[in-house]
Amino acid sequence: MSYHHQFTGRTEGIHPTAPLRCRRLDGLIGAFWEAEGEAGGRGYYLSANPRISIFFSDVSSIRVAERKGAVRRTGRPMARAFYVPAGTPMWTSFTSPLSFSHLDIHLNPQKMVNLLAPSLGRAAALGILRRPAEVEKTCGLERLAQLMVDEVTMPEHHDLYAESLAASLVTGVLDLRERRTQRAEGRLTRAQMRRIITTFEAGGGRRLTVAEMAEAVGLSESWFSRVFRNTAGMTPLQWQSRQRIDLAKTLLGEGERSISEIADRLGFSDQAHLTRVFHQVEGETPAAWRRAHQIG
Structure with missing residues (x-):
């Protein structure tokens, strides 16, 4: 050939x-x-x-x-x-x-x-x-x-x-054996999770659709949602919220951007949207979190 x-x-x-x-x-x-x-x-x-x-x-x-x-x-x-x-x-x-x-x-x-x-x-x-x-x-x-x-x-x-x-x-x-095992157990492999994390980080913290996450590892959307929850213990959107709020906390701690600017940087629709998701994940507002973690 x-x-x-x-x-x-x-x-x-x-x-x-x-x-x-x-x-x-x-x-x-x-x-x-x-x-x-x-x-x-x-x-x-x-x-x-x-x-x-x-x-x-x-x-x-x-x-x-x-x-x-x-x-x-x-x-x-x-x-x-x-x-x-x-x-x-x-x-x-x-x-x-x-x-x-x-x-x-x-x-x-x-x-x-x-x-x-x-x-x-x-x-x-x-x-x-x-x-x-x-x-x-x-x-x-x-x-x-x-x-x-x-x-x-x-x-x-x-x-x-x-x-x-x-x-x-x-x-x-x-690694075809691992793929058979992964499908039988209904879990993502470590390589697939690394691929999802890399895809998410490449977007700078902006939310991916479930379809985009599934495409990154070559799975159907419905099957991906099932095995992702089995692997991470949460839905793809809940996992992304956790990751985005962790990024927000890093930016809040740096103190260089306003909360509105951080919301725009991470792809939230506005400051109120960031505040709502932040409170759901952390139990307090971004402003309260920043005050509690200010140095000096």
């Missing part, structure tokens, strides 16, 4: 420590990188095709975000293994110097649909491939990834062997 690699990468303060090694296979390209990043180093990456990355050391000192300008403000620690859908941008920033190596597998989308559809159905496969995924426990994946690196750097087996390794890595990073 033909594969056209369309990838954009721009970096500052990140330098390769060895030549890039690549291997082109049926519907994918495997690439092994060794590099180092300076404190304050940063990168921007965008691919027309989906890809997975598996890192061979701790990379939590790298912050990552999907929106320009958000990486320093709301960026989260980079996971050791993750999947990036086609057309999804990624910005990174190094908080401290780091030497690292990682395996990237750039994928033909149709090849991935053909891999997943026999077990999951075409619609489910397409939905999964549209959603980012992260994996926290990577021990098994790292062993497979090292075998794949061996095949990229010093091929010893038939292409089918390397392609089978790549398929195992893809399905491991997508």
